[in-house]
Amino acid sequence: MSRPDLHLYVDAQFVSPYGMSAFVALHEKGLPFELVPLNLAAKETEAPHFAAQSITRRVPTLIHGDFALSESSAIAEYVDEVFPGTPLYPANVRDRARARQIQAWLRSDLVALRNERSTEVVFLRPVDTPDTPLSREAQAAADKLIAAAELLLPSGETNLFGDWSIADTDLALMLNRLVLNGDPVPAALAAYARRQWQRPSVQLWVGRERPTP
Template sequence: MSHLPLRLYVDSLYTSPYAMSVFVALREKGLAFETVPLDLDAGQHQAAGYARLSLTQRVPTLEEGEFSLSESSAITEYLDEAYPDTPIYPADRQQRARARQVQAWLRSDLLPIRQERSTLVVFCGQQMPPLSPVAQAAAGKLISVAQQLLAGNPHYLFGNWSIVDVDLAVMLNRLILNGDAVPAELVAYARRQWQRPSVQEWVNQPRPGL
Protein backbone atom coordinates (compact mmCIF):
# COMPACT_ATOMS: atom_id res chain seq x y z
CA MET A 1 0.00 0.00 0.00
CA SER A 2 1.58 3.26 -1.12
CA HIS A 3 1.09 6.25 1.16
CA LEU A 4 0.73 9.85 0.12
CA PRO A 5 3.44 12.09 1.54
CA LEU A 6 2.61 13.39 5.02
CA ARG A 7 3.51 16.84 6.25
CA LEU A 8 2.98 18.04 9.83
CA TYR A 9 2.88 21.76 10.55
CA VAL A 10 4.01 22.59 14.09
CA ASP A 11 5.03 25.69 16.03
CA SER A 12 8.67 26.68 15.52
CA LEU A 13 9.32 26.65 19.29
CA TYR A 14 8.08 23.02 19.55
CA THR A 15 6.00 23.92 22.62
CA SER A 16 2.48 23.12 21.37
CA PRO A 17 1.18 20.12 23.35
CA TYR A 18 -1.25 19.45 20.52
CA ALA A 19 1.44 19.40 17.85
CA MET A 20 3.38 17.07 20.16
CA SER A 21 0.39 14.72 20.36
CA VAL A 22 0.22 14.34 16.57
CA PHE A 23 4.02 14.11 16.22
CA VAL A 24 4.08 11.26 18.75
CA ALA A 25 1.15 9.54 17.00
CA LEU A 26 2.98 9.63 13.66
CA ARG A 27 6.18 8.32 15.24
CA GLU A 28 4.35 5.54 17.09
CA LYS A 29 2.75 4.46 13.81
CA GLY A 30 6.14 4.43 12.10
CA LEU A 31 4.94 6.80 9.38
CA ALA A 32 7.38 8.90 7.37
CA PHE A 33 6.51 12.60 7.52
CA GLU A 34 8.03 16.01 7.05
CA THR A 35 7.85 18.45 9.96
CA VAL A 36 7.21 22.06 8.89
CA PRO A 37 7.74 24.61 11.70
CA LEU A 38 5.76 27.85 11.60
CA ASP A 39 6.72 31.01 13.49
CA LEU A 40 3.46 31.83 15.26
CA ASP A 41 4.83 35.07 16.72
CA ALA A 42 5.47 36.27 13.16
CA GLY A 43 1.94 35.25 12.15
CA GLN A 44 2.97 32.57 9.67
CA HIS A 45 -0.15 30.58 10.60
CA GLN A 46 -2.27 33.50 9.34
CA ALA A 47 -0.61 33.73 5.92
CA ALA A 48 -3.00 33.18 3.02
CA GLY A 49 -1.37 29.91 1.91
CA TYR A 50 -1.64 28.35 5.34
CA ALA A 51 -5.18 29.66 5.84
CA ARG A 52 -6.21 27.72 2.72
CA LEU A 53 -4.58 24.61 4.15
CA SER A 54 -5.69 24.89 7.79
CA LEU A 55 -9.39 25.52 8.36
CA THR A 56 -8.73 26.91 11.85
CA GLN A 57 -5.36 28.56 11.04
CA ARG A 58 -3.75 26.72 13.93
CA VAL A 59 -1.05 24.16 14.53
CA PRO A 60 -0.92 21.29 14.22
CA THR A 61 -2.22 20.74 10.71
CA LEU A 62 -1.61 17.48 8.86
CA GLU A 63 -1.29 17.51 5.09
CA GLU A 64 -1.71 14.21 3.22
CA GLY A 65 -1.52 14.73 -0.52
CA GLU A 66 -4.47 17.00 -1.37
CA PHE A 67 -6.14 16.44 2.01
CA SER A 68 -5.44 18.57 5.06
CA LEU A 69 -6.81 18.47 8.59
CA SER A 70 -6.35 20.63 11.68
CA GLU A 71 -7.21 20.10 15.39
CA SER A 72 -5.03 17.50 17.04
CA SER A 73 -7.54 14.95 18.32
CA ALA A 74 -9.31 14.97 14.92
CA ILE A 75 -5.91 14.27 13.33
CA THR A 76 -4.96 11.44 15.68
CA GLU A 77 -8.38 9.79 15.25
CA TYR A 78 -8.01 10.10 11.47
CA LEU A 79 -4.52 8.59 11.57
CA ASP A 80 -5.81 5.65 13.58
CA GLU A 81 -8.46 4.93 10.95
CA ALA A 82 -6.26 5.61 7.92
CA TYR A 83 -3.21 3.70 9.20
CA PRO A 84 -4.64 1.02 11.52
CA ASP A 85 -1.59 -1.27 11.70
CA THR A 86 -0.31 0.22 14.97
CA PRO A 87 -3.29 1.44 17.01
CA ILE A 88 -2.95 4.53 19.16
CA TYR A 89 -6.46 4.30 20.65
CA PRO A 90 -8.00 1.40 22.61
CA ALA A 91 -9.53 -1.35 20.46
CA ASP A 92 -12.62 -1.73 22.67
CA ARG A 93 -15.37 0.66 21.55
CA GLN A 94 -16.29 1.86 25.04
CA GLN A 95 -12.65 2.27 26.09
CA ARG A 96 -12.05 4.18 22.87
CA ALA A 97 -14.98 6.46 23.67
CA ARG A 98 -13.53 7.02 27.14
CA ALA A 99 -10.16 7.86 25.61
CA ARG A 100 -11.80 10.47 23.38
CA GLN A 101 -13.67 11.80 26.42
CA VAL A 102 -10.39 12.34 28.29
CA GLN A 103 -8.83 14.01 25.24
CA ALA A 104 -11.79 16.35 24.81
CA TRP A 105 -11.76 17.21 28.52
CA LEU A 106 -8.03 17.98 28.61
CA ARG A 107 -8.48 20.33 25.64
CA SER A 108 -11.62 22.14 26.83
CA ASP A 109 -11.33 22.36 30.63
CA LEU A 110 -8.59 23.29 33.13
CA LEU A 111 -7.93 26.63 31.43
CA PRO A 112 -6.38 28.22 34.57
CA ILE A 113 -3.66 25.53 34.53
CA ARG A 114 -2.94 26.20 30.86
CA GLN A 115 -2.83 29.95 31.55
CA GLU A 116 -0.58 29.81 34.63
CA ARG A 117 1.55 26.82 33.60
CA SER A 118 2.29 27.27 29.91
CA THR A 119 4.21 24.54 28.12
CA LEU A 120 7.31 26.73 28.42
CA VAL A 121 7.38 25.15 31.90
CA VAL A 122 7.24 21.67 30.33
CA PHE A 123 9.64 22.07 27.42
CA CYS A 124 11.86 25.06 28.30
CA GLY A 125 12.24 24.78 32.07
CA GLN A 126 10.48 28.06 32.79
CA GLN A 127 9.45 28.47 36.45
CA MET A 128 6.17 30.20 37.33
CA PRO A 129 4.90 31.74 40.60
CA PRO A 130 2.47 29.82 42.86
CA LEU A 131 -0.94 28.94 41.43
CA SER A 132 -3.81 31.36 41.99
CA PRO A 133 -6.82 30.03 43.94
CA VAL A 134 -8.74 29.39 40.70
CA ALA A 135 -5.78 27.48 39.22
CA GLN A 136 -5.37 25.56 42.48
CA ALA A 137 -8.98 24.45 42.12
CA ALA A 138 -8.33 23.32 38.53
CA ALA A 139 -5.21 21.45 39.66
CA GLY A 140 -7.27 19.73 42.35
CA LYS A 141 -9.78 18.63 39.70
CA LEU A 142 -7.02 17.37 37.39
CA ILE A 143 -5.42 15.36 40.19
CA SER A 144 -8.76 13.94 41.33
CA VAL A 145 -9.75 12.82 37.83
CA ALA A 146 -6.28 11.40 37.11
CA GLN A 147 -6.42 9.42 40.36
CA GLN A 148 -9.83 8.00 39.41
CA LEU A 149 -8.60 7.07 35.93
CA LEU A 150 -5.39 5.52 37.28
CA ALA A 151 -6.83 3.77 40.34
CA GLY A 152 -4.62 0.80 41.20
CA ASN A 153 -1.61 2.49 39.54
CA PRO A 154 -1.74 0.89 36.08
CA HIS A 155 1.07 1.79 33.68
CA TYR A 156 -1.42 3.21 31.18
CA LEU A 157 -4.96 4.61 31.20
CA PHE A 158 -6.58 1.89 29.10
CA GLY A 159 -4.50 -1.25 29.57
CA ASN A 160 -2.10 -0.60 26.69
CA TRP A 161 -0.42 2.68 25.82
CA SER A 162 -2.57 5.13 23.90
CA ILE A 163 -2.07 8.67 22.64
CA VAL A 164 -4.22 9.89 25.55
CA ASP A 165 -1.45 8.89 27.96
CA VAL A 166 0.73 11.54 26.32
CA ASP A 167 -1.98 14.18 26.59
CA LEU A 168 -2.60 13.47 30.28
CA ALA A 169 1.13 13.35 31.05
CA VAL A 170 1.64 16.79 29.46
CA MET A 171 -1.10 18.29 31.61
CA LEU A 172 0.30 16.69 34.77
CA ASN A 173 3.82 17.82 33.85
CA ARG A 174 2.68 21.44 33.69
CA LEU A 175 2.41 21.11 37.48
CA ILE A 176 5.10 18.51 38.20
CA LEU A 177 7.90 20.25 36.29
CA ASN A 178 7.13 23.55 38.01
CA GLY A 179 7.47 21.88 41.42
CA ASP A 180 3.75 22.04 42.28
CA ALA A 181 2.42 19.39 44.65
CA VAL A 182 1.28 16.27 42.74
CA PRO A 183 0.80 12.82 44.34
CA ALA A 184 3.79 10.51 43.92
CA GLU A 185 1.89 7.88 41.91
CA LEU A 186 0.86 10.49 39.32
CA VAL A 187 4.45 11.78 39.14
CA ALA A 188 5.59 8.20 38.45
CA TYR A 189 2.89 7.80 35.77
CA ALA A 190 3.88 11.05 34.02
CA ARG A 191 7.56 10.13 34.18
CA ARG A 192 6.83 6.74 32.59
CA GLN A 193 5.02 8.38 29.65
CA TRP A 194 7.89 10.85 29.24
CA GLN A 195 10.39 8.02 28.75
CA ARG A 196 8.81 6.79 25.50
CA PRO A 197 11.25 7.34 22.62
CA SER A 198 8.59 9.10 20.53
CA VAL A 199 7.93 11.54 23.39
CA GLN A 200 11.64 12.05 24.08
CA GLU A 201 12.19 12.94 20.43
CA TRP A 202 9.75 15.84 20.79
CA VAL A 203 11.03 16.86 24.22
CA ASN A 204 14.59 17.00 22.87
CA GLN A 205 13.85 19.19 19.84
CA PRO A 206 16.27 22.14 19.78
CA ARG A 207 14.52 25.25 21.10
CA PRO A 208 15.71 28.85 21.15
CA GLY A 209 16.54 30.06 24.65
CA LEU A 210 13.83 31.99 26.46
Protein backbone atom coordinates (compact mmCIF):
# COMPACT_ATOMS: atom_id res chain seq x y z
CA MET A 1 0.00 0.00 0.00
CA SER A 2 1.36 3.42 -0.92
CA ARG A 3 1.97 6.01 1.77
CA PRO A 4 -0.75 8.63 2.17
CA ASP A 5 -0.14 11.99 0.53
CA LEU A 6 -1.31 13.78 3.67
CA HIS A 7 0.75 14.09 6.85
CA LEU A 8 -0.52 15.83 9.96
CA TYR A 9 2.07 16.95 12.53
CA VAL A 10 0.70 17.33 16.07
CA ASP A 11 1.98 17.51 19.64
CA ALA A 12 3.21 14.18 20.98
CA GLN A 13 1.03 14.45 24.12
CA PHE A 14 -2.13 14.81 22.01
CA VAL A 15 -3.49 17.60 24.23
CA SER A 16 -3.54 20.47 21.73
CA PRO A 17 -7.07 21.69 20.97
CA TYR A 18 -5.80 22.84 17.59
CA GLY A 19 -4.21 19.48 16.80
CA MET A 20 -7.52 17.86 17.67
CA SER A 21 -9.45 20.26 15.43
CA ALA A 22 -7.24 19.49 12.42
CA PHE A 23 -7.36 15.75 13.18
CA VAL A 24 -11.17 15.80 13.34
CA ALA A 25 -11.35 17.77 10.08
CA LEU A 26 -9.33 15.15 8.21
CA HIS A 27 -11.34 12.27 9.68
CA GLU A 28 -14.64 13.95 8.87
CA LYS A 29 -13.49 14.18 5.25
CA GLY A 30 -12.65 10.48 5.28
CA LEU A 31 -9.07 11.17 4.23
CA PRO A 32 -6.20 8.73 4.82
CA PHE A 33 -3.30 10.52 6.47
CA GLU A 34 -0.18 9.85 8.48
CA LEU A 35 -0.23 11.29 12.00
CA VAL A 36 3.23 12.51 12.98
CA PRO A 37 3.68 13.44 16.68
CA LEU A 38 6.38 15.93 17.60
CA ASN A 39 7.83 16.39 21.08
CA LEU A 40 7.39 20.08 21.79
CA ALA A 41 9.46 19.94 24.99
CA ALA A 42 12.38 18.58 22.96
CA LYS A 43 11.90 21.43 20.44
CA GLU A 44 11.29 19.04 17.56
CA THR A 45 9.39 21.80 15.79
CA GLU A 46 12.74 23.60 15.49
CA ALA A 47 14.29 20.76 13.47
CA PRO A 48 15.46 22.21 10.13
CA HIS A 49 13.36 19.90 7.94
CA PHE A 50 10.13 20.67 9.79
CA ALA A 51 10.87 24.37 10.23
CA ALA A 52 11.49 24.78 6.50
CA GLN A 53 8.15 23.16 5.66
CA SER A 54 5.88 24.63 8.32
CA ILE A 55 7.29 28.20 8.08
CA THR A 56 5.83 29.11 11.50
CA ARG A 57 7.37 26.09 13.31
CA ARG A 58 4.01 25.33 14.89
CA VAL A 59 1.72 22.35 15.15
CA PRO A 60 -0.62 21.34 13.78
CA THR A 61 0.94 21.46 10.35
CA LEU A 62 -0.53 19.62 7.38
CA ILE A 63 1.73 18.44 4.57
CA HIS A 64 -0.14 17.73 1.32
CA GLY A 65 2.35 16.64 -1.29
CA ASP A 66 4.60 19.65 -1.81
CA PHE A 67 2.34 22.04 0.10
CA ALA A 68 2.58 22.71 3.84
CA LEU A 69 0.05 24.61 5.93
CA SER A 70 -0.09 25.38 9.65
CA GLU A 71 -2.87 26.80 11.87
CA SER A 72 -5.84 24.53 12.45
CA SER A 73 -8.57 26.77 11.06
CA ALA A 74 -6.56 27.31 7.87
CA ILE A 75 -6.12 23.53 7.60
CA ALA A 76 -9.87 22.97 8.00
CA GLU A 77 -10.72 25.55 5.36
CA TYR A 78 -8.15 24.10 2.97
CA VAL A 79 -9.27 20.48 3.20
CA ASP A 80 -12.91 21.57 3.01
CA GLU A 81 -12.27 23.34 -0.29
CA VAL A 82 -9.94 20.74 -1.80
CA PHE A 83 -11.58 17.43 -0.85
CA PRO A 84 -15.13 16.06 -1.07
CA GLY A 85 -16.86 14.49 1.90
CA THR A 86 -18.58 15.82 4.99
CA PRO A 87 -18.73 19.63 4.83
CA LEU A 88 -16.71 21.22 7.60
CA TYR A 89 -18.40 24.61 7.30
CA PRO A 90 -22.02 25.66 6.74
CA ALA A 91 -23.22 26.20 3.17
CA ASN A 92 -24.90 29.50 4.01
CA VAL A 93 -22.41 32.34 3.58
CA ARG A 94 -23.38 34.13 6.80
CA ASP A 95 -23.34 30.94 8.83
CA ARG A 96 -19.94 30.10 7.34
CA ALA A 97 -18.63 33.53 8.31
CA ARG A 98 -20.04 33.05 11.82
CA ALA A 99 -18.35 29.65 12.13
CA ARG A 100 -15.02 31.24 11.20
CA GLN A 101 -15.66 34.05 13.69
CA ILE A 102 -16.25 31.50 16.44
CA GLN A 103 -13.03 29.68 15.58
CA ALA A 104 -10.97 32.88 15.50
CA TRP A 105 -12.46 34.07 18.79
CA LEU A 106 -11.83 30.81 20.63
CA ARG A 107 -8.19 30.88 19.49
CA SER A 108 -7.50 34.49 20.43
CA ASP A 109 -9.57 35.28 23.54
CA LEU A 110 -10.41 33.78 26.96
CA VAL A 111 -6.72 33.53 27.84
CA ALA A 112 -7.18 33.34 31.60
CA LEU A 113 -9.66 30.50 31.25
CA ARG A 114 -7.37 28.62 28.88
CA ASN A 115 -4.50 29.02 31.34
CA GLU A 116 -6.41 27.91 34.45
CA ARG A 117 -8.36 25.13 32.75
CA SER A 118 -5.82 23.85 30.28
CA THR A 119 -6.61 21.00 27.92
CA GLU A 120 -4.93 18.64 30.39
CA VAL A 121 -8.26 18.98 32.22
CA VAL A 122 -9.98 17.68 29.08
CA PHE A 123 -7.62 14.91 28.02
CA LEU A 124 -5.78 13.84 31.17
CA ARG A 125 -7.32 14.82 34.51
CA PRO A 126 -9.02 17.70 36.38
CA VAL A 127 -6.87 20.34 38.02
CA ASP A 128 -4.86 19.05 40.98
CA THR A 129 -7.40 20.47 43.40
CA PRO A 130 -10.80 20.12 41.71
CA ASP A 131 -12.29 22.65 44.15
CA THR A 132 -9.80 25.32 43.07
CA PRO A 133 -11.96 28.25 41.98
CA LEU A 134 -11.25 30.25 38.89
CA SER A 135 -9.53 33.58 39.39
CA ARG A 136 -11.58 36.71 38.83
CA GLU A 137 -10.15 37.05 35.33
CA ALA A 138 -10.78 33.41 34.42
CA GLN A 139 -14.32 33.53 35.82
CA ALA A 140 -15.01 36.60 33.72
CA ALA A 141 -13.76 34.68 30.69
CA ALA A 142 -15.95 31.69 31.60
CA ASP A 143 -18.96 33.96 31.96
CA LYS A 144 -18.19 35.51 28.57
CA LEU A 145 -17.88 32.05 26.99
CA ILE A 146 -21.18 30.88 28.45
CA ALA A 147 -23.04 34.05 27.46
CA ALA A 148 -21.74 33.82 23.91
CA ALA A 149 -22.50 30.10 23.62
CA GLU A 150 -26.06 30.66 24.80
CA LEU A 151 -26.52 33.34 22.14
CA LEU A 152 -24.94 31.22 19.41
CA LEU A 153 -26.64 27.88 20.07
CA PRO A 154 -30.34 27.83 19.10
CA SER A 155 -32.56 26.51 21.87
CA GLY A 156 -33.00 22.76 21.67
CA GLU A 157 -30.59 22.36 18.75
CA THR A 158 -27.81 19.80 18.65
CA ASN A 159 -25.46 21.88 16.48
CA LEU A 160 -24.73 25.57 15.97
CA PHE A 161 -25.93 25.72 12.37
CA GLY A 162 -28.33 22.81 11.97
CA ASP A 163 -25.79 20.38 10.54
CA TRP A 164 -22.52 19.74 12.36
CA SER A 165 -19.55 21.99 11.57
CA ILE A 166 -15.96 22.10 12.80
CA ALA A 167 -16.94 25.13 14.91
CA ASP A 168 -19.07 22.77 17.02
CA THR A 169 -16.01 20.71 17.88
CA ASP A 170 -14.01 23.80 18.78
CA LEU A 171 -16.77 25.33 20.94
CA ALA A 172 -17.45 22.02 22.70
CA LEU A 173 -13.78 21.67 23.55
CA MET A 174 -13.70 25.11 25.14
CA LEU A 175 -16.86 24.38 27.14
CA ASN A 176 -15.43 21.04 28.23
CA ARG A 177 -12.56 22.81 29.95
CA LEU A 178 -15.25 23.69 32.49
CA VAL A 179 -17.65 20.75 32.16
CA LEU A 180 -15.02 18.02 32.56
CA ASN A 181 -13.45 19.81 35.52
CA GLY A 182 -16.78 20.05 37.36
CA ASP A 183 -17.07 23.83 37.04
CA PRO A 184 -20.65 25.13 36.79
CA VAL A 185 -22.05 25.30 33.25
CA PRO A 186 -25.73 25.65 32.29
CA ALA A 187 -27.29 22.24 31.73
CA ALA A 188 -28.14 22.83 28.07
CA LEU A 189 -24.56 23.84 27.24
CA ALA A 190 -23.07 20.97 29.23
CA ALA A 191 -25.34 18.55 27.34
CA TYR A 192 -24.29 20.12 24.03
CA ALA A 193 -20.60 19.74 24.89
CA ARG A 194 -21.05 16.12 25.93
CA ARG A 195 -23.00 15.27 22.76
CA GLN A 196 -20.33 16.81 20.58
CA TRP A 197 -17.71 14.81 22.46
CA GLN A 198 -19.34 11.56 21.37
CA ARG A 199 -18.83 12.25 17.67
CA PRO A 200 -16.73 9.34 16.31
CA SER A 201 -14.01 11.59 14.86
CA VAL A 202 -13.66 13.35 18.22
CA GLN A 203 -13.55 10.06 20.13
CA LEU A 204 -10.69 8.89 17.92
CA TRP A 205 -8.62 11.77 19.31
CA VAL A 206 -9.93 11.56 22.86
CA GLY A 207 -9.17 7.85 23.03
CA ARG A 208 -5.55 8.12 21.94
CA GLU A 209 -2.93 6.73 24.33
CA ARG A 210 -1.06 9.61 25.92
CA PRO A 211 2.31 9.75 27.67
CA THR A 212 2.06 9.93 31.46
CA PRO A 213 2.76 13.52 32.46
